[in-house]
Amino acid sequence: MPELRKDPVVGRWVIIATERARRPSDFVAEPVRPRASACAFCEGHESQTPPEILAGRPSDGRPNGPGWTYRVVPNKFPALRIEGELEPSGEGLFDRMNGVGAHEVVIETPQHGAWLAGLSVDAVADVLFAFRERMLDLKKDPRFAYVLVFKNHGEAAGASLEHPHSQLIATPIIPIMVSEELAGSAQYYDMKERCVWCDMVRQERRGRARLVIESRDFVALEPFAPRFPFETWILPVRHRAAFEESTEEELRGAAAILGEILRRVNQALGEPPFNFMLHTAPFREAQLESFHWHLEVIPKLTAVAGFEWGSGFFINPVPPEDAAEALRAGTIRS
């Protein structure tokens, strides 16, 4: 019998189509492989990107030259523009404002053919440090309410460049999906005086059926009502609303779990395209008792079609308990 399950935060129901259930091997996607060998994001090609905003330069090299471990540069084709004021205005029923924001690229490694799943814990931690640094800096700009950190890996997941990179977009308003999570979290807090995410982490660590891996400070789990097969969330065990307030030690812990999850996804699903998205508290609400930052990893395995676009209901053919079992079986890379 298929099952309807409700996300406890946003109230979104999904259909776990158990009768369409498939084994992980049925989902092996075209593996993501670099086709080119060099690009504008490669070491030695620094002049082909806009000047860097931040970089890891262990040997104190000059900005915009070689010798870096990661670089943050403005997106050359930004979705939003850094200059200008919002100038909100109306047109009868409708509301608009200027598309002011920041759009930056985090080049995760100098090597074109590397990937985040293959980097050392230190190198993944550097990428997370870069996210934190950029968030702390963008937070000073009073025009911005939020920054969304995300990664598109592989063409099918929307990546237009294959060199390993992630992105940040700072927006003048809080994105609607984050608002919905905040509203659901606040409603739960009003009722229970507890963080729904903390409760979820506790229940899943106790039940274990949807738990993939855990460390002292982090868990990776398959959510109860996942939109997508093998959707995996990484959350801090203790209450933390704002990613950018993480300590270096916490970020190293997050990096270890993230690298491990990406390797297990690769092993279980044949190096599929994927996205990840970081949900953190809005800039002006870093101390929220009701919200808890988390990273959502979604392998790109199924098509989104008319039913999903029309209803917001997702049909997921893999129960999260089965996905967790398959990901737990992955061997740990030493």
Add this chain to the structure above:
Amino acid sequence: MPELRKDPVVGRWVIIATERARRPSDFVAEPVRPRASACAFCEGHESQTPPEILAGRPSDGRPNGPGWTYRVVPNKFPALRIEGELEPSGEGLFDRMNGVGAHEVVIETPQHGAWLAGLSVDAVADVLFAFRERMLDLKKDPRFAYVLVFKNHGEAAGASLEHPHSQLIATPIIPIMVSEELAGSAQYYDMKERCVWCDMVRQERRGRARLVIESRDFVALEPFAPRFPFETWILPVRHRAAFEESTEEELRGAAAILGEILRRVNQALGEPPFNFMLHTAPFREAQLESFHWHLEVIPKLTAVAGFEWGSGFFINPVPPEDAAEALRAGTIRS
């Protein structure tokens, strides 16, 4: 300068990335063409589908034999199952119920190589009559709260079968996207005592920049804050909450506009894959003063990636005014 625009109903902001603006010819997708010449949905193969629920049989042929113009059959691989009770239950934080619902397929024509855009107004109207009949029947089942009608055309839009067909899924709860539209519409109604959709139709008919075509009873327009390039909505001009309460005359008017829009989309964009989704009032709220049924048509031209999945913000490279102009330029097929 890119522009942020807000949907007046659900409050979702989109980025109209004018600096990435492209001409319609930049979006010409791989045209959707049938590869096979016959399938289980073809005339003469009726025994390969589950027994029909409804069919157009102008010459009074026997059910499940040839001689039909359209057929409605249960989906052979349903996302939800028609038998059983909901039996809602909890698991700590989480809520679930049995996946009870109806999942039906409307085979739009007996001909494998035909398509909805190429059918006569009468034949398209028959498909809309079939939607109405099935909705009126499913409405009698007290387990169901809503039925979503949708179409996936072309593999890239999620179609797994190429024979022209659309689908209905009846669900025991109101889908979250419909709830969000209902809530936004009710909020506007509380404030203004007018239907926001009626106001939108009036404003767009006056302004004309986003209007594509209109008839006595219907308009087709590009919404102010479209998620996707060439997203097109069809709405009745007069206030109508529930699709299934449409008269035959109204449905013929809707069929004429729908066929015309599909032909213009084909002409402007080279027969792209597309989805459409019907948003109508929930079964138990057919008389709503605040809600107005509409059909959303979305050509599949751009990829949805991490930013969209994480934020609910869509980046649309084509301003709806440009899309409307391109679709208005399409010649009218006589």
